[in-house]
Amino acid sequence: DETLISKKIEIYGLYDPEKNGLTIDMWSNSDGIKILDLFEKIKKINLSNDAKDILDIALLTNSYFPKKNITSDEFLKLKADWLILNNDIKLIENYIFKNANINQNIDLVKFVVNDYLSNGEIENACNVFFNINEAIINDYLSKFYIYCLLNNNQRDDAQLQFDLKKELGFNDPFFEKKFNFLMGYEIDIDQKISENSILDFHLSHRTNVDFDFQPNEKTSKNIWRYLSSLNLLESVE
Numbered sequence: 293d294e295t296l297i298s299k300k301i302e303i304y305g306l307y308d309p310e311k312n313g314l315t316i317d318m319w320s321n322s323d324g325i326k327i328l329d330l331f332e333k334i335k336k337i338n339l340s341n342d343a344k345d346i347l348d349i350a351l352l353t354n355s356y357f358p359k360k361n362i363t364s365d366e367f368l369k370l371k372a373d374w375l376i377l378n379n380d381i382k383l384i385e386n387y388i389f390k391n392a393n394i395n396q397n398i399d400l401v402k403f404v405v406n407d408y409l410s411n412g413e414i415e416n417a418c419n420v421f422f423n424i425n426e427a428i429i430n431d432y433l434s435k436f437y438i439y440c441l442l443n444n445n446q447r448d449d450a451q452l453q454f455d456l457k458k459e460l461g462f463n464d465p466f467f468e469k470k471f472n473f474l475m476g477y478e479i480d481i482d483q484k485i486s487e488n489s490i491l492d493f494h495l496s497h498r499t500n501v502d503f504d505f506q507p508n509e510k511t512s513k514n515i516w517r518y519l520s521s522l523n524l525l526e527s528v529e
Contacts, residue, residue, distance in 0.1 A: 304368060304391050305354030306383075312349050319355050324362020331370055335377060344378065352387065365396075372399050381407055385420065394424050398433065405436055406490050410514035412521040414443060414494075431457075435467050436491055442474055451475070470495040490514040497524075 309316050319327075334347065351371050357364045375384045376399070384404050388397050401420060408417035418440035421433075428434045434457055441450035454471060466486055473481040481499050486492035493515050497503050505524070507516055519525050 303354050303356060304371070306352040306387050306390050307349060307354065309353050309355065312353060314349075314353050314355075316354060317356050318353065319358040319367075321360070322358040323360050324358055324366065327358065327362060328366070328370065331374070335373075347374065348378075348383075368396060369399070372397065375400060376403050388420065389423055394426050394433070395429050398430050401433060402430075405433075406514055409490050409494055410517040410521070412518065414440075418444060431462060431464070432489065432491070434462070435464065438471065439474075439491065439495070442471070447475065466492060467495070470499055473499055487512065487515060490518060493518060497522075 303316070309318065339347070351374050357367050371387075375387060381404055384400055388394075388400055388404065391397065394401055401424075405417040405420050408414070408420075417436070421428075421437045421440050422444075428437055434453070438450050438453045438457070441447075441453060450471075466484075466488075469478070469482060472478045483500050483502070485496040485500070485503075485505055490512070497505075497518075503524070505519070506526070507519060
């Protein structure tokens, strides 16, 4: 009783194994080399809907991680890659909220919030952050969260989060200028349009009353969708 050891058991998933006739240790004895090799082959196949459903269950059932020839990060990335490949935003959201460790699901969170923003759905994008109660260490997601707080009129919280990031060495002149302008600290703002990310592009649009942008073949898909969703394309062609 005096030598009890607390051990964190990492279980990531979405479905109850018993509902599908599986067990929580279904992956425990699997060889990581074979798992990764099979997944690379599967990604090249045009799967039927039934096959996709089966793979969803296999990858997203609550289970322990395999330990042979694969790290937990590699296994989590495999799950994330599969979810992104299928592009089911609601399924990804459910997975993120069920496994509320935002810093281990960075790629998935980025994918979801960028997808929402590129469709002009800023509230849905911000709800992702508001449903996860955890400190964010990723700079891009931190910027997005700060902007969401500001957009939600939580100015004091936005300022606090921004100050904390600055104390930790955060340095992004473009975002800082946009933040200060939206907070009302600056009257004039640089009208430069940034395509570095969909968030930067959105901030460029929001802070420019004479916004005008002509996309081309090098413009990212998310920006094309953003322009289309907000009727900012001068020509459909």
